[in-house]
Amino acid sequence: MDILIVFSTVEGQTRKIADFIGQRCRSAGHAVHMFNTDEKRGAASFDGVDAVILAAPVHERRHPEAFETFVAASRGELKTRRTLLISVSLKASFSEGLEEAQDYLAEMEMRTGFEPDAELLAAGAVRTSSYGYFETQVVRSVVLNGRDIDLIDGVREFTDWDALSAAVDAFLQATMPHYA
Numbered sequence: 001m002d003i004l005i006v007f008s009t010v011e012g013q014t015r016k017i018a019d020f021i022g023q024r025c026r027s028a029g030h031a032v033h034m035f036n037t038d039e040k041r042g043a044a045s046f047d048g049v050d051a052v053i054l055a056a057p058v059h060e061r062r063h064p065e066a067f068e069t070f071v072a073a074s075r076g077e078l079k080t081r082r083t084l085l086i087s088v089s090l091k092a093s094f095s096e097g098l099e100e101a102q103d104y105l106a107e108m109e110m111r112t113g114f115e116p117d118a119e120l121l122a123a124g125a126v127r128t129s130s131y132g133y134f135e136t137q138v139v140r141s142v143v144l145n146g147r148d149i150d151l152i153d154g155v156r157e158f159t160d161w162d163a164l165s166a167a168v169d170a171f172l173q174a175t176m177p178h179y180a
């Protein structure tokens, strides 16, 4: 199959996730095309694309505007293909945060009018090295909600790569019969 991976990232974790998914799809024998909605140059081509995997991070309860605009504008193209939508957030890292993580996704689906065939809440990462004072405060008090997590310099990754692989494999399995 030809798979288009559309992503957006602010600090880099969703790019890492998108690259990982790309590798996984290539290893399974599929052709992969990547499109970053943060880069204003060029448009995504849906020509020959069978399935689309979309991934975006949550910052202050929302996915990036450029990503949502892309999704809303591409609704017609997306509806005629199999789709997996991945929301990357820190709330998805903890069982008590899952309801809120699901709300972020539901709100994006409401705003864009797009409902994917499959969706996944994926845990992101804390990247203190790229935070200023504001970001540190938001992550510490709002997102982590006072949770006792050592925000050491560098990257604290919560992404469950095995769960991500399983979700991508399940999506590919469910999608392939449509294009056999």
Ligand SMILES: Cc1cc2nc3c(=O)[nH]c(=O)nc-3n(C[C@H](O)[C@H](O)[C@H](O)COP(=O)(O)O)c2cc1C
Pocket: 008, 009, 010, 011, 012, 013, 014, 015, 057, 058, 059, 060, 061, 062, 088, 089, 090, 091, 092, 101, 123, 124, 125, 126, 127, 131, 134, 135, 138, 139, 143
């Ligand atoms: C300023 C800031 C605000 C954030 N707001 C939220 C939030 O509202 N909810 C949440 O679950 N995660 C939030 N996060 C955590 C990010 O979703 C997480 O760090 C993710 O890995 C970022 O992905 P990216 O590196 O692709 O940008 C926030 C992070 C930062 C730095």
